[in-house]
Amino acid sequence: MRIPALSIILLTSLCNSVQASDWFDNNDTLTQVHKHLLDDDLPGMFESLVEVWQNNPKQVKEDHLNELFTQALDRDCGKSLSKPVLPSWIGSLAVKRLAIQSPGRDSFRLVVDAEVESIIENIELSKWVDKPISSDSLFYKQSSKESSPANHSYRKRYNLNSPLDSGLYRLTVTSQNKKTWSSWIILGEVRLKQQVRWASKDTWLIDKKELLNPYCPLPRLDVGLFDYINGQYEEVWGKSYESDYPTTLEGGNISNDRYVLAVSMVHSRWQGDIAIEQTQTISKTFDISGSEELK
Numbered sequence: 001m002r003i004p005a006l007s008i009i010l011l012t013s014l015c016n017s018v019q020a021s022d023w024f025d026n027n028d029t030l031t032q033v034h035k036h037l038l039d040d041d042l043p044g045m046f047e048s049l050v051e052v053w054q055n056n057p058k059q060v061k062e063d064h065l066n067e068l069f070t071q072a073l074d075r076d077c078g079k080s081l082s083k084p085v086l087p088s089w090i091g092s093l094a095v096k097r098l099a100i101q102s103p104g105r106d107s108f109r110l111v112v113d114a115e116v117e118s119i120i121e122n123i124e125l126s127k128w129v130d131k132p133i134s135s136d137s138l139f140y141k142q143s144s145k146e147s148s149p150a151n152h153s154y155r156k157r158y159n160l161n162s163p164l165d166s167g168l169y170r171l172t173v174t175s176q177n178k179k180t181w182s183s184w185i186i187l188g189e190v191r192l193k194q195q196v197r198w199a200s201k202d203t204w205l206i207d208k209k210e211l212l213n214p215y216c217p218l219p220r221l222d223v224g225l226f227d228y229i230n231g232q233y234e235e236v237w238g239k240s241y242e243s244d245y246p247t248t249l250e251g252g253n254i255s256n257d258r259y260v261l262a263v264s265m266v267h268s269r270w271q272g273d274i275a276i277e278q279t280q281t282i283s284k285t286f287d288i289s290g291s292e293e294l295k
Contacts, residue, residue, distance in 0.1 A: 029055070033068055042072055042080040046271075050184050053168035054128060066166055066189040073188075073269055077216035082272035085183050090173060091115040091151055094275040095125070095185060097164055100262075101282045108160040110134070112171065113142075115153050119176040123156035125185070128168040134158040163190065171274075185271060192280055194219045196265045202286065203248050204263050213269075221245045222264040225254060225286065233260060254288055261286035 029051040036045035045068075052065060072081065086093060096111040110133060112123045122139055126132055136159040141152060166189045172182040193210040212218065223246070224238035237254050249261070264281040 030061070033065075037068060037072060040075070042075055043082055045072055046081045046186070049186060050168060053186065062166065063189075069186060069188040070191065073216075074213060075215070077213055078270040078276065079215075079272065081186075081270070082183075084273045086273050087179075087181050089117045089175065089179070090181060091117065092275070093171070093173075093273075094277060095171065095187075096277040096279060097187070097190070098279045098281065099163060099190075101280075103284055108163050110158040110160060110164055112156045113153070114155075114173060115151050116173075116175070117151060118179075119152060120154055121174045121176055122172075123154060124172045124174075125156070125158070126170050126172075127165070128170065130170075133164060133169075134160050166190075183274070185274070185276075187276070190278055192265070192267060192278065194265055194267075195280055196221070196263050196282055198282060198284070199247065202261075204282065205247060206245055206265065217268045218242050220266040220268070222262075222266060223249065224262045224264075225249075226260040226262060227257065256288050258285060258287050260284070 029048050032048040033045055033052060036042070036048055049065065049069065052061075057065060072078075092113075092115045094111075094113045096113065098109040098111065100107045100109070110125065112125055114120065114123055137157060139154070139156045142155050143153075164187060166187055169185040169187060170182055171185045172180060174180050191210070193208070193212055195207045195209060196204055197207060199205045206221070221241040222238065223241075224235045226233040227236045236259070239250075260283055262281055262283040264279050267278045269276050
């Protein structure tokens with residue numbers, strides 16, 4: 001069923017990247033990416049794709065690599081891109097790109113969440129070759145109600161000046177006893193298939209841009225109210241939805257006050273056993289009075 005789509009991509013590549021006459025006579029890494037994809041060898045395709053990104057491709061090739069990467073995700077949402085890579089002392093890892101739209105201001109973050117059995121000293125994500133993605137970062141231990149007593153949850157948060165570029169990154173986790181684990185991470189072009197936007201002062205709409213990948217989790221809608229407490233914003237009420245998305249606040253018992261209302265659409269995929277998320281958030285101030293108190 002995927003042959004026609006793959007054929008279109010190959011034809012596009014033949015026109016834009018190499019000469020059609022010697023396409024299959026070449027044995028460079030980009031050719032290997034195509035061959036692995038046609039053979040349904042996604043781990044091999046991922047390894048070749050890493051090599052291509054390491055060669056610092058020009059923009060015309062970057063666009064093509066993003067198209068190939070998107071095509072590979074149609075197979076099983078990225079689960080087969082790489083074999084299980086997490087060591088026994090790391091229970092889970094999630095790399096999250098966030099774009100936050102507030103009145104008059106857009107902000108961007110990159111977050112890495114880790115659940116581990118041992119204490120860790122740092123988490124670092126850098127762009128190939130050894131380029132820090134931001135000097136404004138914070139590493140800290142989280143309190144997680146869902147974690148077992150034997151596990152620890154950590155977060156590394158990067159504040160960014162602009163959206164993170166697509167390309168090749170290196171993720172490294174260092175434990176307290178100096179054990180180090182690292183892996184390549186490929187972040188593709190951001191293509192949100194569902195987006196959220198304000199419809200009125202206190203309602204929002206969800207725009208469906210493209211058909212969803214049936215192998216990926218359904219986009220998750222997160223709705224939260226934040227209050228300014230002890231010099232920072234903390235969530236005082238929140239709810240998540242995986243279907244039947246609401247368009248107004250519903251549920252909860254919140255006292256009358258002024259809050260920040262944040263509505264987020266979260267798209268998830270995998271890279272082997274690593275979760276990759278893209279979150280689009282819209283936020284604004286929101287007053288709860290006696291007539292507007294949540295039920």
